[in-house]
Amino acid sequence: MSQNKCVLLVVDMQNDFISGSLAMKDCPAKQDGNHTIHVVNKLTSLPNWDLIVYTKDWHPADHISFVTNAYKFERHEESTIDPTSAEVYDKVVFNVDGNQRREQVLWPPHCIQSSWGSELHPDLLVANGSHIVTKGMDKHVDSYSAFFDNQHLQETELRELLQRNNITHVFVCGVATDVCVNFTVQDSLDLGYQTYLVEDACAGVSWQNIEVQVKKLVEKKANIIQSDQVSAELEKLHNDKTTVTVPCNHD
Template identity: 35%
Template sequence: MQIAATDALLVIDPQNDFCDGGALAVSGGAAIMPLLNRLAERFDRVVVTQDWHTPDQISFASNHPGAAPFTEIEVAYGRQMLWPDHCIQGSPGADFHPDVAPAVQKARAVIRKGCNPAVDSYSGFFENDHRTPTGLAGLLRELRVTRVFLCGLAYDYCVRFTAEDAVREGFQTVVVADASRAIAPSTEAAARKSFRASGVAEVAAVTLLG
């Protein structure tokens, strides 16, 4: 697959807390970091997203007495999964994994999300209320991007919702499947089904790297 001047690579949340040993570790998360760097080398336009939560984030189970991580509650904007505390602003867990430094250094911008304690954010485009933008869409349009490729963590949450919002924002959207890792098989399968329904394409990294 040929990479065009109007393409961008979106590297989703390559952070310590989502890698092995982190507070919300995705199995094999650290292993994809070298591949993210190789992909970033091929793109002129690279944008990285970063989960950036306050300690009182509504999605943290610790802020709901008696609630357990990986259960759901009803909040003002709908159903919300509760998570272990992760990616707290300024913490080592919120830092980018050291092995992805070349991709981060190449980034045109870092889009921080989930900063509002009252609203979680999976997508790099919108918070979970589906109304509050992060500014990513405007940035990509300013850069004259028409197609985005996504990779990173986690395939079944932040990669998925960023990809779906990219389609809604009018971008051709491609997920680099083997440059992403999922939290759970059931949600991975749901993401893949959603991609097919919404027009998100999936490719292997080799099709871009040759």
């Protein structure tokens, strides 16, 4: 049992998603991640966070999600798209790891380990005492969520970190609203955390998909909140002395 403790989870605010190979401003929704940075920085500067965590895509150069690597992976019989002629945003079905079916949306190469594109954007305020969680290191499977890969085969250290700090409430911002932010919010809800999507502190890929995914998150009982509401919500939670149950660390 614990009193309310809150984490700000800043998802993938990296160079490649802001101004690099997969910049949000070049995606169909045309949302500029640069405009998101100052909103995220205001959130980071709020005084009542018990923990701040930044996530990073951290892909090997031969990652399955890169359109330039699609030809290297075996096509599954169900795939309607030939990997050798696939394009960005195509959804291909591969055989991987001993004939396992793996459905994959293809993206430009991005956030390759130790590259400029994988670094957090230089204008992003990185709080003292914060933590960085990396994801997407296995070349055979993508990892949108900050908690698990897309197949839930492997888990990052995020849940253990939240447990260690007795976190009860998770506030999520960053990029992309309809991809990594969305899957992170979903997993946070499924793990039992009271979860907030800070809507105006995010940027997404496709307007249509943003609307669809946010609607689904609302149906799953996510709290959709704007950045100018976060300070009051944090103060309310910290002033609430009701004892709450910290989500269990085991499935």
